[in-house]
Amino acid sequence: DRLRTKTEWRRWSILGAEIVKQHPDYPQPLIAEIETYRGCVRWFTGGCSFCIEPLFGKPLFRDENEIIKEVEALVAAGATNFRIGGQSCFFSYKAKGIGESEWPMPNVDAIKRLLESISKMQPKVLHIDNVNPSIVANWEEKSREITHLIVKYCTPGNVAAFGMESADKRVIKENNLNATPEEVLKAVKIINEEGGSRGWNGLPSFLPGINIIYGLRGERRETYIENYRFLKEIKEKGYLLRRINIRQLAPFRERKTKINKELFKRFKRMVNEEINLPMLKKMLPRGSILRDVYLEINRGNYTFGRQVGSYPILVCLPYKNKLERFIDVKIVGHSFKSVTALEYPLDVNSAPFAALNTLPYTGRKMAAKIVRNRPFKNIQEIVNLFDDKNAGNEVAKWIAINQ
Known part of the structure; x- marks a missing residue:
């Protein structure tokens, strides 16, 4: 040799x-x-x-x-x-x-x-x-x-x-x-x-x-x-x-x-x-945006992805998502070496309940309310669902409307 x-x-x-x-x-x-x-x-x-x-x-x-x-x-x-x-x-x-x-x-x-x-x-x-x-x-x-x-x-x-x-x-x-x-x-x-x-x-x-x-x-x-x-x-x-x-x-x-x-x-x-x-x-404070996260694997009702790189941070989406594609995400939570995030911007007309439930200022009741009132024509219709308009305006920073 x-x-x-x-x-x-x-x-x-x-x-x-x-x-x-x-x-x-x-x-x-x-x-x-x-x-x-x-x-x-x-x-x-x-x-x-x-x-x-x-x-x-x-x-x-x-x-x-x-x-x-x-x-x-x-x-x-x-x-x-x-x-x-x-x-x-x-x-x-x-x-x-x-x-x-x-x-x-x-x-x-x-x-x-x-x-x-x-x-x-x-x-x-x-x-x-x-x-x-x-x-x-x-x-x-x-x-x-x-x-x-x-x-x-x-x-x-x-x-x-x-x-x-x-x-x-x-x-x-x-x-x-x-x-x-x-x-x-x-x-x-x-x-x-x-x-x-x-x-x-x-x-x-x-x-x-x-x-x-x-x-x-x-x-x-x-x-x-x-x-x-x-x-x-x-x-x-x-x-x-x-x-x-x-x-x-x-x-x-x-x-x-x-x-x-x-x-x-x-x-x-x-x-x-x-x-x-x-x-x-x-x-990466809550609300930070990570670009080009590659979705790799589904485990149960979770989707895991990472940015391509030497030592990428593990990103967990708390819902199933389509794999083998790049998306942008917005961070909602942290673990020791990973973050929990949502696709950004999140299309509320097609997002699963688990994703809506993870949005800031929502919870199960508001997520269910959003599902019942879909489809939406614009962001303001979603903001109007919230009794607290400040909360609605904050949620508006995370979402999008795809017709």
């Missing part, structure tokens, strides 16, 4: 583009994953103890033109959604000083050429994935420039997945992790400040996510406390995290430490209740 050569990588990525047509999600909601390089810029230190990337050795970067030609071939084959996710750190693409420092200088020009060229092909979705927070923290100005480029050339809802893994400094040291809590906090601040503006699809343009792993060497009861305190500090400072990924170690390079299952469950519950839910409500 051996690794691909750059020549094989270049050739096969283009010749193999046609295979996207055989994917069951083609053409929508399929996302094509684009690799920029293999390996890790920290390979010479051994990298994180659990990670397989350092085993590939010194990073092998693909040239911008090779990546662009692959995307062109995929676009020609009908792909419209792309994630530049095949790397350990997007901000380290073609970085300068590889092998001289664990924190090589980001190459802003190379990233600009790559993103600008792909954006000219007008993809429906263009997202990135992994980012090393210590690179962002140690190269603040260049990282702000890159974040600005991502906001400019990529589509909203983008996520920089930070591989923090642990905020416990003992665990960080024993596992040679890539960033300190102070560096991660600084990186969270930078991405929030530069990427927090709301985009056309209803989501912030570019936010950080944080990965936390349990089962690492040196783990102890205090690890859970340190991790929770760190996440709480991010929330209290007013920053947003698009995604907190808490998982157990998959042991590739070494055996994992035994996990305290009770503490693990309690930690996840506390993060969901005290961090995830408040952040999601702040990010």
Whole structure:
């Protein structure tokens, strides 16, 4: 067995583009994953103890033109959604000083050429994935420039997945992790400040996510406390995290430490209740509109969909709806990692009772009243059904009349 050569990588990525047509999600909601390089810029230190990337050795970067030609071939084959996710750190693409420092200088020009060229092909979705927070923290100005480029050339809802893994400094040291809590906090601040503006699809343009792993060497009861305190500090400072990924170690390079299952469950519950839910409500308040939600599956009397992207938010419609299409939705409620929403605008002449019952200021009696009086010719007829005209006017902001 051996690794691909750059020549094989270049050739096969283009010749193999046609295979996207055989994917069951083609053409929508399929996302094509684009690799920029293999390996890790920290390979010479051994990298994180659990990670397989350092085993590939010194990073092998693909040239911008090779990546662009692959995307062109995929676009020609009908792909419209792309994630530049095949790397350990997007901000380290073609970085300068590889092998001289664990924190090589980001190459802003190379990233600009790559993103600008792909954006000219007008993809429906263009997202990135992994980012090393210590690179962002140690190269603040260049990282702000890159974040600005991502906001400019990529589509909203983008996520920089930070591989923090642990905020416990003992665990960080024993596992040679890539960033300190102070560096991660600084990186969270930078991405929030530069990427927090709301985009056309209803989501912030570019936010950080944080990965936390349990089962690492040196783990102890205090690890859970340190991790929770760190996440709480991010929330209290007013920053947003698009995604907190808490998982157990998959042991590739070494055996994992035994996990305290009770503490693990309690930690996840506390993060969901005290961090995830408040952040999601702040990010997407009730009444927020999400554009281009793809309806994927019916379960019982519910319909579930997501926007196409790297880490999409699950959207639940509390009624059955037609699948395999894009709709806009308006949010009525929140769970830990999902939202409840209605199609927007909601056609009251054809909407099921369950949808009308979910509208603000309605309830079962008003929903039944609306059903009995259908069809309506205009919005005012619906407003007139309400004794409280203010409530009726609020409902009018959610609905439409299709004859």
